[in-house]
Every structure is written in C-alpha cells, then in structure tokens.
Amino acid sequence: MPTGMSRRVLAIGWITATSVLGLWSVWPRIVMTHGHGWARLIVAFSFALSALLLSGEHGQRGNARLLYALTIVYLLDQLGLRDIGPLEPVSMLAGGFVTVLGFTVLLRYPLDALDRWSERFVLTLAAAAALLQVALLVTGRWPWDRLGVSGLPSGLPHQTLFTGLFHIKTVWGAVSFVVFLGLLIRHWRSLVRLDRRTITPLILAAVVVGALSIVDAVANIASVPGALLIGEVRGYSIALLAAAFAACALRSRLQLNAIAGLAEDLRQPVTTRQIRDALRDALADDSLVVLFWVDEHARYVDGAGQPVEVPSPPGRLVFEVTDRAGRPLALLVTDPALAKHGNVVAAAVRISEMALENARLEVGLRTQLLVVQEARERLLHVGLAQRRRLERDLHDGAQQRLLGLGLRLAAIEATADQPATVDAVKSARQELLLALEELRDLAHGLYPAILTQGGLAPALEDATERLSLDVTLNVPAQRWHPDVESTAYLMVCEALANIVKHAGVCSATVTVTSLDRDLAVCVEDDGKGFSLDQQADALAGMRDRLAALGGHLRITSTPGKGTRVEARIPAAEGAPRPG
Known part of the structure; x- marks a missing residue:
C-alpha cells in the first residue's frame, strides 16, 4: 500500500500529467475557438480532480476508477485534432465511450453500484457504441487515410453508408439522453436527503447537458441554422457538469455540506x-x-x-x-x-x-422526576384503594354486625317485662344507633359507596346535603377514571370543609367541567376570605393529591372578598364515559 507521502506524489503527478496532456491535446482548438478549447481543458481537469478526490473516500473507489478511465478516454478523444497519424483512429474509437463512462458514473454516484435498469441501459449503450464506432471507422475514408492503408477492400470506404451510420449514431445519442435523464431523476429520488443535497447541483447540470444534447442532435439531423452554436453551448455545459462533479466530490470529502452549521447551532x-x-x-x-x-x-x-x-x-x-x-x-x-x-x-x-x-x-x-411522579401516582392509587377497601369492610362487616345487634336488642325490648330492663335496653339501642351513625359518617369520609356506584355528581350531592352550607352544584352526569373521581371528590370536600370552618356565613358554588383532556374543578364562596400564607400547610395535602395525578391547584383569596379554589386534573386515562 502506498504511504501518505507516496500518495501525495502520485496525486501531484496525476494532476500534472492530465493538465499538461490536456493542454497539449486541446491547444489547436484553443487557438481556433478560444473559449470552447478552454472549456474542454476544464472538463479534463475536473474529471481528473474528481477521480483523485473520490479515490480517498470510503465507498467511492469504484466511482474513482470509472473517473480515472473517463479522464483517459476523454483525453484520447481530444487527440483527434493533433497530427498523430495512426493514433487518430484510436482517438475516434475512444470518443465513442466517453458518453458510456459518463452515464455510468453519473448513474452510480454517490452509491457504489448501478441499479438493475441502469445496468441494462449502460450495457446496451456500450455495445451500441462499440458497434457504431467500429462501423464508422471501417466505412469512413479519413481513418483509412490516417492509417496509410492502400489497396482497400472492395466497397470501402463507403461514403453513403458512413453518412447513414452517422445519422443513426446521432439519433441513437438523442434517444440515449432521453432514457438517461429519466434514469438519472429516478436515481436522485431514490437517495437519502444527505446524498440528494450533495449531488443536486450535479443533477441539475446533467439535466442541462442532456437537454442541450437532445436539441443538438435534432438540430444536426434537421440541418437547423445555428446548430453549430448549439453545439458550442453544449460544450460549455459539459464543462459546467464536470466542474459541478468536482465541486460535489470536494464538498463530500471535506464534509462541509453536512456539518458546517452544527457547531454554531450547538454553541x-x-x-x-x-x-x-x-x-x-x-x-x-x-x-x-x-x-x-x-x-x-x-x-x-x-x-x-x-x-x-x-x-x-x-x-x-x-x-x-x-x-x-x-x-x-x-x-x-x-x-x-x-x-x-x-x-x-x-x-x-x-x-x-x-x-x-x-x-x-x-x-x-x-x-428522576418521572420516577418520583410514578411513585406518587402509585401511592395515591394505593391510598385510594385502601380507602375503598376500608369503606367496603366497614359497610359489609362492622355496620352489618351493629345492625344485627340492634335487631336483637329490639327483640329483647319487645319481650322484656321489667321496666328497668326495658329502659336499659332502650338506652343501649339509642347508643347503638349513634355509634352506627358515626360509623356510617366515618365510612362515608373514607370513600363513599355512592362515588363508586353513581359517580362524582351524586356523591357530591350527598356530601353537600350533610353540610350546614348553601351549595350550588354544576356537575355533569359523566364518569371518569376512579382515581380522577376520587381526587376531585376529596378536593371538593376539603374545600367545602374549609369554607364551613373559616369563611363564616356564606354560600358556595361547585363547578365541574371537561376541558380537552382534563377535568376542571372550581369551588368558590362569598365568605370572608383568608391569607394564603396562613393556610399554606392546610392546603399542602390537597396540592399533593392533585400533583400525584399530574394536576395542579390554583387558589385566589382576598380577605373580605371570598375564595376561589381551582383544580385541573389530567383525565385522559379515563376520559368521560357514560354514567
């Protein structure tokens, strides 16, 4: 493998050789047409530079070899203007394969292989180019003269046949460019954005060359005035294409096109x-x-x-x-x-x-915040589940036992004949009824059964009937996820309890609405209000329960002007369902 120094020497040698040979080859055309000759030199130099750049890029060795071959064949094609005797027919033969190699590398780059349709097209094009170039060499007089051959075979050269073959070659070239443009656009569309962004200038230049080549072919076949000018413009466009290829290869090699602005974006x-x-x-x-x-x-x-x-x-x-x-x-x-x-x-x-x-x-x-949030949600869910279980156990266990005991005491009272016994049993029954009522209130405070069975609206209606407070309820008859309903219910009960305890004689309004994917709860009163700093600790539990479900609490209170408690609870997990 060549070392870094030897690679640099080889690179300098390649560029120098192609530049000198290219200048020597096209010098007659530079003298005759000036700009058109320099355009051909630019083509040769750009192909040589592109080959050199791609040879050092990963995954581009195959394309680099094609460009090396294209550069050599293109330089051989330009030797036709030099008086080099027998080599001139070789130059003419090589010229037929410039288009084949150019199509091949354009349909591959920046990939390392042709697709199935492009491969078939290139093979067909190569076979046709070989046949047509050989046929033109055989039937034309100029190649035989250059070779110095005397005693030509019968029928050669054949000018009529040569002219017909030349027209066939021109038509075939136009058709080939039409197919090439279709395959090229298909190739560009199949690339990822990074590749498309890299070669878009190259594709645009290739489309211009293709279009001018088709127009040039038609103009030559139809002998349109100005065909020579069209051919010269086409020559300049080929120089533009070759320069665009070199620019794309250079941009890809330096990686500037992909990451130039990234450092600035992340500064x-x-x-x-x-x-x-x-x-x-x-x-x-x-x-x-x-x-x-x-x-x-x-x-x-x-x-x-x-x-x-x-x-x-x-x-x-x-x-x-x-x-x-x-x-x-x-x-x-x-x-x-x-x-x-x-x-x-x-x-x-x-x-x-x-x-x-x-x-x-x-x-x-x-x-970490998500982990904490998940832990809070689990704790809330477990706490609410325990409340529901305790309420159910009290209702199905202790309350039923006390009810049974009350029935037995009633039976004893009915059969007792001693006044003292009747009074004692009656007193016990009254104490039992008070204990049962307290137990019901306790179970209701833990988790009312009506919340599970009927939902938020009937549960809040039942809760407000127990308060010595005028409460207006605006609650839809909808159902939400049990944790959402429980949190909203406890928040409203706590807010109403605070109103009874601190607001004085007043009235309150409870409003529950569905907003997008959230449940909005608002409790407001016209009482005497309070200072938020004084009630910060009392409101902490309400905030924590809401935060555990991803909700938030907003309290507005001014002494003498009442209080407004607003909560918003994400309800997507159990979006409103029919009651």
Missing part, C-alpha cells in the same frame, strides 16, 4: 429537542432519534426521560456515542442509508458531544 445551551433538530438538519434525516443513557437505571431513554427499546438493524441504523471515558452516552438512531456516511456522522457526533453530555444531565433529571 449556546440547547435542549434535547434542539440537539435532535440540529443533528437532523446536519445529517438530512428527519427520522433521526437521539436516545440517552441513564446510569442510575442502566437503560436508554428518550428526550422526555421515558424508557425506550433500542431499535435493531436492518430497520434502523444505530450509532453508539461514548463519553471521554468510553462509557455509554447516547445513541443516534438513523436511516440505514447513512451507513456509508459514517465519517460524516462521526464528525457530527464529535461536534455535538459536549451538548449531548449536558443534555444527558437534563434527561437524567427528567427521568
């Missing part, structure tokens, strides 16, 4: 979403996802802190990012077509490494 503190969007723009992949490694939980999470499963090939391509100590930092999940752009992705990762590390800290905090 300021950014969020996880902004990092993802910056990488998507740099790598031209709108499906790119960034996952972050969280050591505390030994798993990957998304930007919101939610745990995710890492996709596996072949559906997605996963690039692992590590920190300076070699520990997992993040994963870039991208389009599989970016595999051949590993150097571009690696450069983007290096630029964004610091931002990714900062983002991981942010994601770690989000993950």
Whole structure:
C-alpha cells in the first residue's frame, strides 16, 4: 500500500500529467475557438480532480476508477485534432465511450453500484457504441487515410453508408439522453436527503447537458441554422457538469455540506429537542432519534426521560456515542442509508458531544422526576384503594354486625317485662344507633359507596346535603377514571370543609367541567376570605393529591372578598364515559 507521502506524489503527478496532456491535446482548438478549447481543458481537469478526490473516500473507489478511465478516454478523444497519424483512429474509437463512462458514473454516484435498469441501459449503450464506432471507422475514408492503408477492400470506404451510420449514431445519442435523464431523476429520488443535497447541483447540470444534447442532435439531423452554436453551448455545459462533479466530490470529502452549521447551532445551551433538530438538519434525516443513557437505571431513554427499546438493524441504523471515558452516552438512531456516511456522522457526533453530555444531565433529571411522579401516582392509587377497601369492610362487616345487634336488642325490648330492663335496653339501642351513625359518617369520609356506584355528581350531592352550607352544584352526569373521581371528590370536600370552618356565613358554588383532556374543578364562596400564607400547610395535602395525578391547584383569596379554589386534573386515562 502506498504511504501518505507516496500518495501525495502520485496525486501531484496525476494532476500534472492530465493538465499538461490536456493542454497539449486541446491547444489547436484553443487557438481556433478560444473559449470552447478552454472549456474542454476544464472538463479534463475536473474529471481528473474528481477521480483523485473520490479515490480517498470510503465507498467511492469504484466511482474513482470509472473517473480515472473517463479522464483517459476523454483525453484520447481530444487527440483527434493533433497530427498523430495512426493514433487518430484510436482517438475516434475512444470518443465513442466517453458518453458510456459518463452515464455510468453519473448513474452510480454517490452509491457504489448501478441499479438493475441502469445496468441494462449502460450495457446496451456500450455495445451500441462499440458497434457504431467500429462501423464508422471501417466505412469512413479519413481513418483509412490516417492509417496509410492502400489497396482497400472492395466497397470501402463507403461514403453513403458512413453518412447513414452517422445519422443513426446521432439519433441513437438523442434517444440515449432521453432514457438517461429519466434514469438519472429516478436515481436522485431514490437517495437519502444527505446524498440528494450533495449531488443536486450535479443533477441539475446533467439535466442541462442532456437537454442541450437532445436539441443538438435534432438540430444536426434537421440541418437547423445555428446548430453549430448549439453545439458550442453544449460544450460549455459539459464543462459546467464536470466542474459541478468536482465541486460535489470536494464538498463530500471535506464534509462541509453536512456539518458546517452544527457547531454554531450547538454553541449556546440547547435542549434535547434542539440537539435532535440540529443533528437532523446536519445529517438530512428527519427520522433521526437521539436516545440517552441513564446510569442510575442502566437503560436508554428518550428526550422526555421515558424508557425506550433500542431499535435493531436492518430497520434502523444505530450509532453508539461514548463519553471521554468510553462509557455509554447516547445513541443516534438513523436511516440505514447513512451507513456509508459514517465519517460524516462521526464528525457530527464529535461536534455535538459536549451538548449531548449536558443534555444527558437534563434527561437524567427528567427521568428522576418521572420516577418520583410514578411513585406518587402509585401511592395515591394505593391510598385510594385502601380507602375503598376500608369503606367496603366497614359497610359489609362492622355496620352489618351493629345492625344485627340492634335487631336483637329490639327483640329483647319487645319481650322484656321489667321496666328497668326495658329502659336499659332502650338506652343501649339509642347508643347503638349513634355509634352506627358515626360509623356510617366515618365510612362515608373514607370513600363513599355512592362515588363508586353513581359517580362524582351524586356523591357530591350527598356530601353537600350533610353540610350546614348553601351549595350550588354544576356537575355533569359523566364518569371518569376512579382515581380522577376520587381526587376531585376529596378536593371538593376539603374545600367545602374549609369554607364551613373559616369563611363564616356564606354560600358556595361547585363547578365541574371537561376541558380537552382534563377535568376542571372550581369551588368558590362569598365568605370572608383568608391569607394564603396562613393556610399554606392546610392546603399542602390537597396540592399533593392533585400533583400525584399530574394536576395542579390554583387558589385566589382576598380577605373580605371570598375564595376561589381551582383544580385541573389530567383525565385522559379515563376520559368521560357514560354514567
């Protein structure tokens, strides 16, 4: 394998040789047409430079070989203007394959192979070019004269046949360009955005060359005035195409097209979403996802802190990012077509490494908050479930036993004949009824059975009937998730209890509404109000219960002007259901 120094020497030698040979080959045309000759020199130099650039790029060795061959064949084609005797027919034969090699490399780049239809087209084109060029050489007088052959076979040269073959070649060239343009656009559309963005200037230049070549062919066949001018313009467009190819190869080699603005985008503190969007723009992949490694939980999470499963090939391509100590930092999940752009992705990762590390800290905090939130939700759910179980046990156990005991005391009272006994039993029954009522109130405070059976509206109606307070209820006859209904019910009961205890003689209004995916609850009174600082501890339990479900509490109170308590509870898990 050549060393770095020898590669540089070979590169300088290749560029120098092609430049000198190209200048010598096209010098007669430079003298005759000036600009057109220089355009041909630009073509030769651009093809040579493109070959050199692609030879050092991963996955582009095949395209580099094609461009080396294209450069050599193109230079041989230009030798036709030089008086080099027997080599001139060779130059003419080589000229027929410039288009074949050019089509091939344009239909491949930036991939490393032709698709099935393009391969068939190129093989057909190569066979036709070989046959037509040989036929033109055999039937034309000029090649035989250059070769110095005397005593030609009978019927050769044949000018009429030569002219007919030339027209066939011209028509075939026009048809080939039409097919080529269709395949080229199909090839461009099949590429990922990063590749399309890289070669779009090249494709546009190729379309211009193709269109001018078709017009030039038609003009020559129809002997249109100005055909010579069209041919010259076509020559300039080929120079533009070759220069565009060199520019695309250079941009790809330097990776400037993909990551030039990434460092600037990530210079300021950014969020996880902004990092993802910056990488998507740099790598031209709108499906790119960034996952972050969280050591505390030994798993990957998304930007919101939610745990995710890492996709596996072949559906997605996963690039692992590590920190300076070699520990997992993040994963870039991208389009599989970016595999051949590993150097571009690696450069983007290096630029964004610091931002990714900062983002991981942010994601770690989000993950911890999610864990705490989940724990609070579990505790709330368990607490409410225990309330329901205790209410059910009291109703089905202790209350039923006390009711049975009351019936037995009533039977004893009915059969007793001693006044003292009757009085004692009657007194016991009264105490039992008081105890039973207290037990019912206790069970109702834990979790009223009517809330489970009828929902929020009847439960609040039952609760307000027990209060010495004028309450107006605006509650829809809908059902929500049990935890949502329980939290709303307890919040309203606590707010009404505070009104009875602190607001003085007044009235209250309770309003429950469904807003989007949330349940909105509002309790307001026209009492004497209070200072929020004085009641901060008393309201902590209400806030915690709401926060456990992702809800929030807002209290507005001014001494002498009443109080308004508003809560909003996410209800998506159990969106309104018919009662």
